[in-house]
Amino acid sequence: MKLDYYGLGIAKGLMVTLKHLFRRPVTVQYPEQTLNTSRRIRGNELVWNEEKCTGCSTCAKACHIGAISIVTAPNPEGDKYPVEKYEIDTGYCIMCGMCVEVCPFEALYMGAGYEKAQYRRGDLVQSKEVMKYTSEKYVSGYFYPEFAAQLPLQTLLLEKITEEE
């Protein structure tokens, strides 16, 4: 006769939950505490480098949603076309990063910000003034290792919880 099924399995489970009562919770209290995001984060903004952009619209072609609209002057100035309008509708954008990947002149970067929610859909359209690259701008290292090196290391839950055996 096998002595089984009299509640030992439940008791084992109860021990696990009891053990967790004395462990630290893993919750992060978001607005007060923030974690460092990945160095390659694809945040919901893009950063556009006016000096480097030649107006070739490769990014617009790579975008499968058609969220990038770009209008350049008809005549080139030197070796580039002056960009008159450069807009990304982040309401449509799915942050796939294809535009950044294909840019042959390294003029478009993902932004590292992720708090870009707006109250109106129209406000989601990022114009070239908003996106313009400055040295202070917090730029993600997606496809740009030199930017990645400047960002802080990502906080990993893996390292945050250290439970001794």
Place this chain on the structure above:
Amino acid sequence: MTRAISGEELAAGLEQRIPGSIIGTSKESILVNNQSLLSLAAHLKTEPGLEFDFLSSITAVDYYDYFEVIYQLTSLEHNHSIVLKVRCHDRENPAIPSLVGLWRGAELQEQEIFDLMGIRFEGHPNMKRIVLWEGFQGHPQRRDFLSW
């Protein structure tokens, strides 16, 4: 490694058992006559040495002139596979026999093809739209369906 049986090799044997069933072969597939699809599939499923007991996937492709329905068959026992193709030239009211009786795995996939491609599978127990609603006009997976 799953061995892909070459179409020619298989067709040679099949032609003797069910004459006139195969109208074309390629390196990995056999193109089957519409009428003899059921008997040929039953043969493939039960014949010792072949025993294609597992129907991986059914697809339909719209080539404008005809629809092609593609069956990916695998044998779990012998670990080999073959591709079966059937063509359907009628664009207005395309229909081919259903394989639900042999492989029940075909049930939802045939229903989906009917929904998106408009090919009617004769003998299917529940031939109605599956992902789109009843009353939807047209079949969106056809090449001539205008998406917007």
Place this chain on the structure above:
Amino acid sequence: MVTFDLVFPAWQFKGLPPDWPGGFWWHFIVFSIIILAFVLTLVIMFIWFERRTLGRMQARMGPNRVGPFGLLQAMADAIKVMLKEDIVPNGADKLVHLLAPLVAFVPVLMVFAVMPFQDGAALVNLNIGVLYVMAVSSISTLGIFMAGWGSNNKYTLISAMRDVASVVSYEIPVVLSLAGIVLLAGSLSLNDIVRSQAQSVPFVLLQPLGFIVFFLGGMAEINRSPFDLLEADSEIVAGFHTEYSGMKFALFYLAEYAEALVLSTLVATFFLGGWGGPLLPPWLWLIVKSWAVFFVLVWIRATVPRVRIDQLMTFSWKFLFPLALLNLVVTAVEVVAWPEALPVLLIPVNIAVGAVLVILLSRNFKPGGSQVEA
């Protein structure tokens, strides 16, 4: 010291002198207020405690935004719930739908009428207290059934049916398990039961089997996990209160936790010595013991999955019911054969008998179920 007695009666209050003008009514009013305050405060504390403890057991924090440690969370929820729209579904039986939360909540409150907070300090010291508790507490089922029926929803109906089935089955083992206590204490009055425990040992040691049956059966009756079939959120959405919102929902929520409070205080009273205990004032002992019982309820809820309706029935009829009967027989034999036996001797005997019976009866357990031929 009359005023002090009136304000904090539970400290020293033993009932006003019978010659006091309108003595009974004063007693009635004072204890009604005490019971209301006791139930409402403790229920709110229990809600907070359950959410915090569950949170910590599940590696998260639980409510911690409103007030210190989230203590005011229940208040905030109450305010939110009161401001919500009261929705009555189309086709609902309006009167039944309206009455259901009240019928579910009021009996739970009524149970406390016989609960002794201290020696003799109860609204009424009924000499049939145990019967009263059992009778009154099962009325809530009616409220739940009314909610299920009156909501005009299939999920609520299934939930109501499940509840009636489970309460009808579990009432029997629960009452039988209390019979052992009554035999040992020689009285049906709750106060006498506590007093006899204060004289010997808590009955959990003398009646381990009765304790198990009462605790598990009680959990099933108040629909705590793992017997929370009637609000099984993964199966029937929210069960009987699917169609309730606003204040009516709040009453159901309150009733649910008040029932948990009833179970904890009853277990504390019947098995853990009630108000008896050294050092601390007696009413605090009652709260501490109830709290400990409630912690076990929360702990179990955090761990186990839910049983199925037929397994719920099987558990009652094939496990708890025979156990309760055997327990009654064993206790009766002990009381008749060795009326003067010392607890020291009876404790190991009873625990051994209990363990053997539990293990033997667990042979009935069969994993899985049977498919019904369609």
Place this chain on the structure above:
Amino acid sequence: MVMKTEPLVLNIGPAHPSTHGVFRMRATLDGEVIIDVEPIFGYLHRGIEKLAEERTYQQFIPLTDRLDYVSAMGNNMAYCMAVEKLAAIPVPERAEYIRVIMAELQRIASHLIAVGSFLNDCGAFMTPILYMVREREKIVDLFEMVSGQRLTYNYMRFGGLSQDVPDEFLPALRKFIDQMPRYLDEYDQLLKENEILLARTKGVGILSKETAINCSMTGPMLRGSGVPWDLRKADPYSVYSRFEFDIPCGARGDSYDRYRVRVEEMRQSVRIIRQAMEQLPVGPVRSKTPVMLIRPPAGEVYSHVESPKGELGFYLVSDGSIAPYRCHIRGPSFINLTALREMIVGWKVADAIVIFGSIDIVMGEVDR
């Protein structure tokens, strides 16, 4: 006297806590017993196959993330492999290894969700799923590190990966795979032998071997029924043939077996990752392929991988242009629903939820 009773038609879904998305079951009940059930879906149909025809090959990669969104890496890999087979694009060795690591991590993440929500469906109040989501969070952190996003990774490209893994990835991964078996043991301790769980799942929703094969079930469903069919062994793709691992199988094909198969698969995945890390070569991660447009030769290809849910296949037809002529996706979740009726009928409502949970579907893949 004969009591006249009527069956009750109960709509479970599309907005129901345990239908894992917008799935709907129209169940006919006799009391608590289900006498008929009809699955109804399409609430999340986005026409991904049609969208593929209107996009270039590259532009479709981000959309594959949205198929089975709890295993986006696996979908990326399946699609990229199909295109590589079609256009004969070579993949560097290091990329193959990293792909395998990602796919196996993703398998663990997906199974964690599957097991967690299955146990949640059994009624264990949120505890198992919260523990498992905690582990998944660590995996998602790793994915975020390499790809920059936490759910829709868009990490693989034709001929390799979009970028090499950062330097801090491998130490973190090693730490994770050292921790993981311990946590798996803890989850087993939590519920593996729990009597109530055994009562709820053992022998419930039995799917026989023959039915499983006939209904084209794949993945843990098929293996739970005792058929040791795993494409990683049966038809080794990528570099899977170089690793040593077992195929866990169930005996009876009940819900408990499927749950156990998933847990054991997680252990095997940890094993594979450990071996892959040891063998990981250095070198490029992307072969010379155009970033924007590729034009595969006309032809057709069927390529399948073992995704966490089962056999995920891509059938691509190329006409030599920049966009696929036809892209068919064999979603394992979709086809695993074939035997739903057979498994559920005759069981009670509570069992139906458990059985449904043990199938582990993701609506993004069912409706596509």
